[in-house]
Protein backbone atom coordinates (compact mmCIF):
# COMPACT_ATOMS: atom_id res chain seq x y z
CA UNK A 285 0.00 0.00 0.00
CA UNK A 286 2.99 2.33 0.49
CA UNK A 287 3.07 3.82 -2.99
CA UNK A 288 -0.65 4.61 -2.81
CA UNK A 289 -0.16 6.41 0.50
CA UNK A 290 3.01 8.23 -0.52
CA UNK A 291 2.39 9.08 -4.15
CA UNK A 292 -1.33 9.21 -4.72
CA UNK A 293 -3.27 12.34 -3.82
CA UNK A 294 -5.04 12.58 -0.51
CA UNK A 295 -8.26 12.71 -2.49
CA UNK A 296 -8.25 8.93 -2.87
CA UNK A 297 -11.38 7.49 -1.33
CA UNK A 298 -12.42 3.91 -1.99
CA UNK A 299 -8.91 2.59 -1.37
CA UNK A 300 -9.35 3.74 2.22
CA UNK A 301 -12.73 2.04 2.60
CA UNK A 302 -11.55 -1.17 0.93
CA UNK A 303 -7.83 -1.45 1.77
CA UNK A 304 -6.77 -4.34 -0.47
CA UNK A 305 -4.79 -4.40 -3.67
CA UNK A 306 -7.13 -5.93 -6.20
CA UNK A 307 -5.80 -7.86 -9.10
CA UNK A 308 -8.42 -9.90 -10.92
CA UNK A 309 -12.18 -9.99 -11.03
CA UNK A 310 -14.87 -12.20 -12.49
CA UNK A 311 -18.64 -11.85 -12.41
CA UNK A 312 -19.60 -10.79 -8.88
CA UNK A 313 -16.16 -11.51 -7.39
CA UNK A 314 -13.02 -9.48 -6.85
CA UNK A 315 -9.67 -11.07 -5.99
CA UNK A 316 -6.77 -9.31 -4.29
CA UNK A 317 -3.14 -10.01 -5.08
CA UNK A 318 -2.99 -12.67 -2.38
CA UNK A 319 -5.87 -14.42 -4.13
CA UNK A 320 -8.48 -13.63 -1.45
CA UNK A 321 -12.00 -13.65 -2.82
CA UNK A 322 -14.45 -10.80 -2.14
CA UNK A 323 -18.12 -10.65 -3.07
CA UNK A 324 -18.78 -7.38 -4.86
CA UNK A 325 -21.96 -5.61 -3.73
CA UNK A 326 -20.59 -2.32 -5.03
CA UNK A 327 -20.30 -3.13 -8.73
CA UNK A 328 -18.13 -0.15 -9.61
CA UNK A 329 -20.81 2.20 -8.24
CA UNK A 330 -23.22 0.82 -10.80
CA UNK A 331 -20.80 0.36 -13.69
CA UNK A 332 -20.66 -3.41 -13.53
CA UNK A 333 -24.30 -4.41 -13.91
CA UNK A 334 -23.11 -7.11 -16.33
CA UNK A 335 -20.36 -8.22 -13.94
CA UNK A 336 -16.59 -8.11 -14.04
CA UNK A 337 -15.01 -9.47 -17.22
CA UNK A 338 -18.27 -10.77 -18.57
CA UNK A 339 -17.12 -13.21 -21.29
CA UNK A 340 -19.76 -11.97 -23.74
CA UNK A 341 -18.09 -8.56 -23.49
CA UNK A 342 -14.44 -9.45 -22.96
CA UNK A 343 -14.31 -11.99 -25.81
CA UNK A 344 -15.73 -9.37 -28.17
CA UNK A 345 -13.12 -6.86 -26.97
CA UNK A 346 -10.23 -9.29 -27.40
CA UNK A 347 -11.38 -10.15 -30.89
CA UNK A 348 -11.83 -6.46 -31.78
CA UNK A 349 -8.32 -5.57 -30.57
CA UNK A 350 -6.77 -8.58 -32.28
CA UNK A 351 -8.15 -7.50 -35.62
CA UNK A 352 -6.85 -3.95 -35.02
CA UNK A 353 -10.30 -2.45 -34.71
CA UNK A 354 -10.08 1.32 -34.38
CA UNK A 355 -9.93 2.36 -30.73
CA UNK A 356 -9.92 6.15 -30.73
CA UNK A 357 -11.87 8.10 -33.29
CA UNK A 358 -13.31 11.31 -31.75
CA UNK A 359 -16.71 11.48 -33.41
CA UNK A 360 -15.67 10.08 -36.76
CA UNK A 361 -17.94 7.38 -38.16
CA UNK A 362 -16.81 3.87 -37.26
CA UNK A 363 -18.25 0.41 -37.67
CA UNK A 364 -18.24 -0.10 -33.89
CA UNK A 365 -20.24 3.09 -33.35
CA UNK A 366 -22.70 2.22 -36.09
CA UNK A 367 -23.27 -1.20 -34.59
CA UNK A 368 -23.83 0.31 -31.15
CA UNK A 369 -26.38 2.83 -32.43
CA UNK A 370 -28.20 0.14 -34.41
CA UNK A 371 -28.27 -2.14 -31.37
CA UNK A 372 -29.47 0.60 -29.00
CA UNK A 373 -32.17 1.63 -31.45
CA UNK A 374 -33.38 -1.89 -32.30
CA UNK A 375 -33.18 -3.40 -28.83
CA UNK A 376 -33.95 -0.53 -26.48
CA UNK A 377 -35.35 2.62 -28.09
CA UNK A 378 -37.67 1.29 -30.79
CA UNK A 379 -39.46 -1.36 -28.67
CA UNK A 380 -40.12 1.34 -26.06
CA UNK A 381 -41.41 3.86 -28.58
CA UNK A 382 -38.61 6.30 -27.74
CA UNK A 383 -37.51 8.43 -30.70
CA UNK A 384 -34.49 9.93 -28.95
CA UNK A 385 -31.42 11.15 -30.74
CA UNK A 386 -28.08 10.13 -29.28
CA UNK A 387 -25.29 12.51 -28.33
CA UNK A 388 -21.94 10.99 -27.41
CA UNK A 389 -20.40 13.08 -24.64
CA UNK A 390 -17.10 12.77 -22.82
CA UNK A 391 -17.01 9.29 -21.29
CA UNK A 392 -18.09 9.96 -17.70
CA UNK A 393 -21.47 10.58 -16.15
CA UNK A 394 -20.76 14.14 -15.21
CA UNK A 395 -19.96 14.91 -18.88
CA UNK A 396 -23.43 13.75 -19.90
CA UNK A 397 -25.01 15.87 -17.16
CA UNK A 398 -23.01 18.96 -18.19
CA UNK A 399 -24.15 18.41 -21.76
CA UNK A 400 -27.81 18.07 -20.78
CA UNK A 401 -27.74 21.23 -18.65
CA UNK A 402 -25.94 23.23 -21.31
CA UNK A 403 -28.32 22.15 -24.06
CA UNK A 404 -31.42 22.74 -21.93
CA UNK A 405 -30.26 26.26 -21.12
CA UNK A 406 -29.42 26.92 -24.76
CA UNK A 407 -32.75 25.65 -26.08
CA UNK A 408 -34.93 27.35 -23.48
CA UNK A 409 -32.85 30.55 -23.27
CA UNK A 410 -33.13 30.36 -19.47
CA UNK A 411 -30.24 29.82 -17.12
CA UNK A 412 -31.90 28.39 -14.03
CA UNK A 413 -32.18 24.66 -13.38
CA UNK A 414 -34.07 22.99 -10.55
CA UNK A 415 -32.63 19.93 -8.85
CA UNK A 416 -33.63 18.04 -5.74
CA UNK A 417 -32.42 17.69 -2.18
CA UNK A 418 -29.88 14.86 -1.86
CA UNK A 419 -29.52 14.58 -5.63
CA UNK A 420 -26.13 13.54 -7.02
CA UNK A 421 -25.25 14.40 -10.60
CA UNK A 422 -21.45 14.52 -10.71
CA UNK A 423 -18.67 16.81 -9.63
CA UNK A 424 -17.75 19.06 -12.55
CA UNK A 425 -18.96 22.61 -12.01
CA UNK A 426 -22.35 22.49 -13.74
CA UNK A 427 -23.20 19.07 -12.34
CA UNK A 428 -21.89 20.09 -8.93
CA UNK A 429 -24.34 23.01 -8.87
CA UNK A 430 -27.22 20.52 -9.03
CA UNK A 431 -25.65 18.08 -6.54
CA UNK A 432 -27.02 18.35 -3.03
CA UNK A 433 -24.42 17.01 -0.63
CA UNK A 434 -22.28 19.90 0.61
CA UNK A 435 -19.34 17.59 1.34
CA UNK A 436 -18.55 17.93 -2.35
CA UNK A 437 -19.07 21.66 -2.55
CA UNK A 438 -17.05 24.49 -1.21
CA UNK A 439 -18.45 27.99 -1.31
CA UNK A 440 -15.19 29.12 -2.91
CA UNK A 441 -15.91 27.07 -6.03
CA UNK A 442 -18.82 29.41 -6.71
CA UNK A 443 -20.57 26.39 -8.13
CA UNK A 444 -24.07 27.10 -6.91
CA UNK A 445 -24.87 29.39 -9.81
CA UNK A 446 -28.12 29.08 -11.72
CA UNK A 447 -29.47 26.17 -9.76
CA UNK A 448 -32.11 25.78 -7.07
CA UNK A 449 -32.59 22.77 -4.85
CA UNK A 450 -36.15 21.79 -3.96
CA UNK A 451 -37.51 18.92 -1.88
CA UNK A 452 -37.39 15.45 -3.43
CA UNK A 453 -40.27 13.04 -2.96
CA UNK A 454 -40.71 12.31 0.75
CA UNK A 455 -38.23 14.96 1.88
CA UNK A 456 -40.88 16.86 3.83
CA UNK A 457 -42.45 13.72 5.26
CA UNK A 458 -45.12 11.42 3.89
CA UNK A 459 -47.92 14.00 4.07
CA UNK A 460 -46.39 16.70 1.88
CA UNK A 461 -46.69 16.43 -1.88
CA UNK A 462 -43.47 18.10 -2.93
CA UNK A 463 -44.73 18.59 -6.49
CA UNK A 464 -47.53 20.84 -5.16
CA UNK A 465 -44.88 22.60 -3.12
CA UNK A 466 -42.74 23.12 -6.23
CA UNK A 467 -45.76 24.28 -8.25
CA UNK A 468 -46.37 27.03 -5.71
CA UNK A 469 -42.86 28.38 -6.26
CA UNK A 470 -43.31 28.36 -10.03
CA UNK A 471 -46.70 30.02 -9.98
CA UNK A 472 -45.58 32.76 -7.59
CA UNK A 473 -43.36 35.11 -9.54
CA UNK A 474 -42.12 36.60 -6.29
CA UNK A 475 -40.95 33.23 -4.92
CA UNK A 476 -37.37 34.04 -5.80
CA UNK A 477 -37.10 30.88 -7.92
CA UNK A 478 -36.54 31.81 -11.56
CA UNK A 479 -38.45 29.80 -14.16
CA UNK A 480 -35.98 27.01 -14.95
CA UNK A 481 -34.90 25.67 -18.32
CA UNK A 482 -34.99 22.20 -16.88
CA UNK A 483 -35.66 20.07 -13.85
CA UNK A 484 -33.13 17.30 -13.30
CA UNK A 485 -33.88 14.27 -11.18
CA UNK A 486 -32.95 10.70 -10.42
CA UNK A 487 -35.81 8.22 -10.03
CA UNK A 488 -34.00 6.58 -7.12
CA UNK A 489 -31.33 8.73 -5.54
CA UNK A 490 -28.27 6.48 -5.44
CA UNK A 491 -25.52 8.46 -3.75
CA UNK A 492 -28.18 10.41 -1.84
CA UNK A 493 -29.16 7.33 0.16
CA UNK A 494 -31.50 5.14 -1.97
CA UNK A 495 -34.39 7.57 -1.79
CA UNK A 496 -37.09 6.19 -4.05
CA UNK A 497 -39.42 8.55 -5.89
CA UNK A 498 -42.90 7.10 -6.20
CA UNK A 499 -44.21 6.44 -9.68
CA UNK A 500 -46.99 8.98 -9.07
CA UNK A 501 -44.45 11.60 -8.07
CA UNK A 502 -42.53 11.03 -11.30
CA UNK A 503 -45.77 11.28 -13.30
CA UNK A 504 -46.71 14.51 -11.53
CA UNK A 505 -43.24 15.89 -12.12
CA UNK A 506 -43.57 15.23 -15.84
CA UNK A 507 -46.98 16.88 -15.82
CA UNK A 508 -45.58 19.91 -14.01
CA UNK A 509 -42.78 20.25 -16.55
CA UNK A 510 -45.30 20.17 -19.42
CA UNK A 511 -47.50 22.72 -17.64
CA UNK A 512 -44.66 25.25 -17.28
CA UNK A 513 -42.75 24.42 -20.47
CA UNK A 514 -39.76 23.11 -18.52
CA UNK A 515 -37.53 20.32 -19.84
CA UNK A 516 -37.46 17.15 -17.76
CA UNK A 517 -34.03 15.55 -17.49
CA UNK A 518 -33.86 12.11 -15.92
CA UNK A 519 -30.36 11.30 -14.77
CA UNK A 520 -30.34 7.53 -15.28
CA UNK A 521 -26.60 7.18 -14.92
CA UNK A 522 -26.77 4.92 -11.86
CA UNK A 523 -30.36 3.64 -11.94
CA UNK A 524 -30.54 2.93 -15.67
CA UNK A 525 -29.16 -0.11 -17.50
CA UNK A 526 -31.56 -2.43 -15.72
CA UNK A 527 -30.80 -1.59 -12.12
CA UNK A 528 -34.45 -1.08 -11.15
CA UNK A 529 -35.74 -3.97 -13.28
CA UNK A 530 -36.31 -2.25 -16.62
CA UNK A 531 -33.68 -0.81 -18.95
CA UNK A 532 -34.60 2.78 -18.05
CA UNK A 533 -35.62 3.37 -14.47
CA UNK A 534 -38.51 5.63 -15.50
CA UNK A 535 -40.29 3.02 -17.65
CA UNK A 536 -42.55 1.81 -14.88
CA UNK A 537 -43.81 5.34 -14.34
CA UNK A 538 -44.76 5.53 -18.02
CA UNK A 539 -43.13 8.94 -18.44
CA UNK A 540 -41.04 10.19 -21.34
CA UNK A 541 -38.32 12.58 -20.20
CA UNK A 542 -37.11 15.21 -22.66
CA UNK A 543 -33.53 14.18 -22.00
CA UNK A 544 -31.94 11.14 -20.36
CA UNK A 545 -28.34 10.91 -19.23
CA UNK A 546 -26.89 7.39 -19.44
CA UNK A 547 -23.44 6.26 -18.39
CA UNK A 548 -21.83 3.73 -16.00
CA UNK A 549 -23.02 0.27 -17.13
CA UNK A 550 -23.91 1.33 -20.67
CA UNK A 551 -20.23 0.79 -21.56
CA UNK A 552 -20.20 -2.74 -20.08
CA UNK A 553 -17.51 -1.58 -17.63
CA UNK A 554 -15.62 0.73 -19.99
CA UNK A 555 -15.88 4.55 -19.91
CA UNK A 556 -18.81 5.78 -21.94
CA UNK A 557 -21.64 8.28 -21.59
CA UNK A 558 -24.49 9.41 -23.79
CA UNK A 559 -27.24 11.95 -23.73
CA UNK A 560 -30.58 10.92 -25.19
CA UNK A 561 -32.82 13.77 -26.26
CA UNK A 562 -36.07 14.44 -28.03
CA UNK A 563 -35.08 15.18 -31.68
CA UNK A 564 -36.38 18.77 -31.65
CA UNK A 565 -33.99 19.60 -28.80
CA UNK A 566 -30.99 18.67 -30.89
CA UNK A 567 -30.19 22.27 -31.75
CA UNK A 568 -26.42 22.07 -31.62
CA UNK A 569 -24.34 23.52 -34.40
CA UNK A 570 -21.83 20.96 -35.78
CA UNK A 571 -18.93 20.66 -33.34
CA UNK A 572 -20.43 23.15 -30.88
CA UNK A 573 -20.05 20.75 -27.95
CA UNK A 574 -17.06 18.51 -28.31
CA UNK A 575 -14.52 16.41 -26.40
CA UNK A 576 -11.56 14.21 -27.30
CA UNK A 577 -12.81 10.96 -25.79
CA UNK A 578 -16.32 10.78 -27.23
CA UNK A 579 -15.27 8.02 -29.59
CA UNK A 580 -14.20 5.26 -27.23
CA UNK A 581 -14.79 2.44 -29.70
CA UNK A 582 -13.83 -0.27 -27.25
CA UNK A 583 -16.73 0.91 -25.11
CA UNK A 584 -19.03 0.82 -28.14
CA UNK A 585 -18.05 -2.81 -28.76
CA UNK A 586 -18.60 -3.65 -25.09
CA UNK A 587 -21.91 -1.76 -25.04
CA UNK A 588 -23.22 -3.47 -28.16
CA UNK A 589 -22.57 -6.90 -26.67
CA UNK A 590 -23.89 -5.92 -23.23
CA UNK A 591 -27.17 -4.92 -24.86
CA UNK A 592 -27.71 -8.51 -26.01
CA UNK A 593 -28.94 -9.08 -22.44
CA UNK A 594 -32.01 -7.12 -23.53
CA UNK A 595 -32.79 -9.22 -26.62
CA UNK A 596 -35.62 -10.91 -24.70
CA UNK A 597 -37.26 -10.60 -21.26
CA UNK A 598 -35.10 -13.17 -19.45
CA UNK A 599 -32.66 -10.65 -17.98
CA UNK A 600 -35.38 -8.28 -16.78
CA UNK A 601 -37.25 -11.24 -15.25
CA UNK A 602 -34.09 -12.38 -13.47
CA UNK A 603 -33.54 -8.88 -12.05
CA UNK A 604 -37.10 -8.85 -10.72
CA UNK A 605 -36.63 -12.31 -9.20
CA UNK A 606 -33.34 -11.43 -7.49
CA UNK A 607 -34.69 -8.03 -6.48
CA UNK A 608 -37.51 -9.78 -4.63
CA UNK A 609 -34.97 -11.96 -2.82
CA UNK A 610 -33.07 -8.85 -1.77
CA UNK A 611 -36.23 -7.16 -0.52
CA UNK A 612 -37.32 -10.25 1.44
CA UNK A 613 -33.94 -11.09 2.95
CA UNK A 614 -33.15 -7.50 3.87
CA UNK A 615 -36.66 -7.17 5.27
CA UNK A 616 -35.87 -10.10 7.57
CA UNK A 617 -32.74 -8.30 8.78
CA UNK A 618 -34.79 -5.17 9.56
CA UNK A 619 -37.20 -7.28 11.63
CA UNK A 620 -34.50 -9.33 13.33
CA UNK A 621 -32.66 -6.25 14.58
CA UNK A 622 -35.74 -4.15 15.26
CA UNK A 623 -33.99 -2.31 18.12
CA UNK A 624 -31.80 -0.62 15.48
CA UNK A 625 -34.84 0.91 13.76
CA UNK A 626 -33.38 0.24 10.34
CA UNK A 627 -35.28 1.56 7.35
CA UNK A 628 -35.24 -0.46 4.11
CA UNK A 629 -35.66 1.33 0.79
CA UNK A 630 -35.16 0.32 -2.79
CA UNK A 631 -36.44 -0.98 -6.11
CA UNK A 632 -35.30 -3.77 -8.40
CA UNK A 633 -31.72 -4.65 -7.44
CA UNK A 634 -30.80 -1.50 -5.57
CA UNK A 635 -31.55 -1.46 -1.86
CA UNK A 636 -30.42 0.54 1.12
CA UNK A 637 -30.48 -0.13 4.84
CA UNK A 638 -30.70 3.21 6.60
CA UNK A 639 -29.07 3.26 10.03
CA UNK A 640 -29.68 6.95 10.63
CA UNK A 641 -30.97 6.40 14.15
CA UNK A 642 -27.94 4.43 15.36
CA UNK A 643 -25.05 5.46 13.14
CA UNK A 644 -24.00 1.86 12.54
CA UNK A 645 -23.57 2.00 8.77
CA UNK A 646 -19.83 2.81 8.67
CA UNK A 647 -18.99 -0.06 11.03
CA UNK A 648 -21.10 -2.44 8.99
CA UNK A 649 -19.34 -1.59 5.74
CA UNK A 650 -15.86 -1.95 7.26
CA UNK A 651 -16.74 -5.16 9.12
CA UNK A 652 -18.29 -6.54 5.95
CA UNK A 653 -15.05 -5.85 4.13
CA UNK A 654 -13.16 -7.72 6.85
CA UNK A 655 -15.54 -10.59 6.01
CA UNK A 656 -14.78 -10.34 2.28
CA UNK A 657 -17.81 -8.37 1.16
CA UNK A 658 -17.36 -5.06 -0.65
CA UNK A 659 -20.31 -2.80 0.09
CA UNK A 660 -20.55 0.96 -0.07
CA UNK A 661 -22.23 3.67 1.97
CA UNK A 662 -24.61 6.34 0.74
CA UNK A 663 -26.69 9.15 2.16
CA UNK A 664 -25.96 12.62 3.48
CA UNK A 665 -24.13 11.26 6.52
CA UNK A 666 -23.00 7.94 5.08
CA UNK A 667 -25.91 6.52 7.03
CA UNK A 668 -27.08 4.01 4.43
CA UNK A 669 -25.53 0.64 3.57
CA UNK A 670 -26.07 0.39 -0.16
CA UNK A 671 -26.68 -2.95 -1.89
CA UNK A 672 -25.68 -2.70 -5.53
CA UNK A 673 -24.58 -6.15 -6.69
CA UNK A 674 -23.91 -6.87 -10.35
CA UNK A 675 -27.23 -7.75 -11.97
CA UNK A 676 -25.77 -11.03 -13.26
CA UNK A 677 -24.95 -12.27 -9.74
CA UNK A 678 -26.18 -15.80 -9.07
CA UNK A 679 -28.72 -16.40 -6.34
CA UNK A 680 -26.33 -18.29 -4.09
CA UNK A 681 -23.74 -15.51 -4.06
CA UNK A 682 -26.44 -12.90 -3.53
CA UNK A 683 -27.71 -14.79 -0.49
CA UNK A 684 -24.13 -15.35 0.75
CA UNK A 685 -23.45 -11.60 0.63
CA UNK A 686 -26.66 -10.71 2.46
CA UNK A 687 -25.89 -13.37 5.08
CA UNK A 688 -22.53 -11.67 5.73
CA UNK A 689 -24.38 -8.42 6.48
CA UNK A 690 -26.77 -10.25 8.81
CA UNK A 691 -23.85 -11.80 10.68
CA UNK A 692 -21.91 -8.53 10.83
CA UNK A 693 -24.87 -6.64 12.32
CA UNK A 694 -25.37 -9.44 14.84
CA UNK A 695 -21.70 -9.39 15.84
CA UNK A 696 -21.61 -5.61 16.13
CA UNK A 697 -24.74 -5.59 18.29
CA UNK A 698 -23.33 -8.34 20.48
CA UNK A 699 -20.08 -6.44 20.94
CA UNK A 700 -21.94 -3.26 21.74
CA UNK A 701 -24.03 -5.06 24.36
CA UNK A 702 -20.85 -6.48 25.90
CA UNK A 703 -19.35 -2.99 26.12
CA UNK A 704 -22.56 -1.63 27.68
CA UNK A 705 -22.61 -4.51 30.18
CA UNK A 706 -18.96 -3.85 31.00
CA UNK A 707 -19.57 -0.18 31.63
CA UNK A 708 -22.51 -0.82 33.98
CA UNK A 709 -20.78 -3.67 35.87
Ligand SMILES: Cc1ncc(COP(=O)(O)O)c(C=O)c1O
Nearest residue numbers: 392393394420421422519521522
Ligand atom coordinates in the same frame (compact mmCIF):
# COMPACT_ATOMS: atom_id res chain seq x y z
C1 LIG B 1 -27.00 9.72 -10.81
C2 LIG B 1 -25.58 10.05 -11.13
N1 LIG B 1 -25.30 11.05 -11.97
C3 LIG B 1 -24.05 11.37 -12.29
C4 LIG B 1 -22.97 10.71 -11.75
C5 LIG B 1 -21.58 11.10 -12.10
O1 LIG B 1 -20.97 10.13 -12.87
P1 LIG B 1 -19.36 10.12 -13.00
O2 LIG B 1 -18.83 9.78 -11.64
O3 LIG B 1 -19.08 9.06 -14.01
O4 LIG B 1 -18.97 11.48 -13.45
C6 LIG B 1 -23.21 9.66 -10.84
C7 LIG B 1 -22.09 8.94 -10.20
O5 LIG B 1 -22.22 8.26 -9.23
C8 LIG B 1 -24.54 9.33 -10.53
O6 LIG B 1 -24.82 8.35 -9.66
